[in-house]
Amino acid sequence: MHYQITLAREVFCEGVGLHSGKPATVKILPAPENTGIVFIRTDLTDRPRIEAVAENVTTTLRATTISKGNIRIFTIEHLLSALHVYGVDNCYIEVNGEEPPVQDGCSAYFFAVLQKAGKKIQNKFRKEVVIDKIYRIDDGERFIIALPYDKFRISFTSLNEHPLIGTQYADFIVTEDVYAKDIAPARTIAYEKEIKHLQDMGLGLGGSLENVIVYNDAGWINKLRFNDELVRHKILDVIGDLRLTGGIVKGHFIAVKSGHQLNTELAKEIRQGGC
Known part of the structure; x- marks a missing residue:
């Protein structure tokens, strides 16, 4: 059995979205046990949240998109890839638009940022x-x-x-x-x-x-x-x-x-x- 993991501190990324071409910023923050990975649209007044789970996937054309009602976030796969391998069970991802930054088209930048943030072991067991x-x-x-x-x-x-x-x-x-x-x-x-x-x-x-x-x-x-x-x-x-x-x-x-x-x-x- 392994304990759940979140980040030891928050980290920040910025750039442009691969598909939108718009300036994009992301803040990845620690979250409590059993939160999972949750995206938060900070550009909207009610700061809607979308959990990163398969039933929230609505489009897969050239990228993976999750949605809640008419609120969506797309091209999440590179960031999720880095979070998966780094072993992050719980975090909040604040995005100021519909798409995280693409950085240099892979996940090396995100992975390096997560390594810089470090891990915090939490008090509940992970459900692998x-x-x-x-x-x-x-x-x-x-x-x-x-x-x-x-x-x-x-x-x-x-x-x-x-x-x-x-x-x-x-x-x-x-x-x-x-x-x-x-x-x-x-x-x-x-x-x-x-x-x-x-x-x-x-x-x-x-x-x-x-x-x-x-x-x-x-x-x-x-x-x-x-x-x-x-x-x-x-x-x-x-x-x-x-x-x-x-x-x-x-x-x-x-x-x-x-x-x-x-x-x-x-x-x-x-x-x-x-x-």
Whole structure:
């Protein structure tokens, strides 16, 4: 048994939102036992709260969005990913708009900020999300499976028709050290031909070569951090989306071409399964 954990002190982040393109600030604060992860919209007068759990997911187009009524917060997966691996059970996340800052398109910045804040051990035991049976979410082309396992492991296969990318596979037993070195620095990705269409849809308005890896038919426009950076970022996203189970997860997750929709459906299925 492990005790619940919150942050030892509050921390602050600022930047622009990846999709909104608007200035964004986030304050992450300690919270009492059994609070979970709760987002708070500080730009609204009644400061509405949205708990980061799978049943509050409303949209998964290019990002994970949680909502309460007509109040939403989107692109939460990178921050949730860092919180998940750092082992934070309880915190408040105050956001001054609909989207946290993207920083440099990964979760390394958030993870470093959390490490700077430090951990505070609380007085109640953690309710771990332990996978004790097989779960599978499948749409005929893509799937994600959860299997019992005594650690937190993710095996991901990414299939991309572009010859520059092709098939990428990565498999990690996720620990704080592995995450900081091999997963957290992996950035989000975009195909140059898609960018205008995305922006016409109101997406990617805060994207730049500072926070997105962009490729075209000739090659990579910016320098990669890893040869397989795409699949590592996919794993980063899975870790964030699985935090929507409501706790720190233990199990082996095997995915092929999975994205936010399947990831969050799996998180919801696990919650309904009583793990």
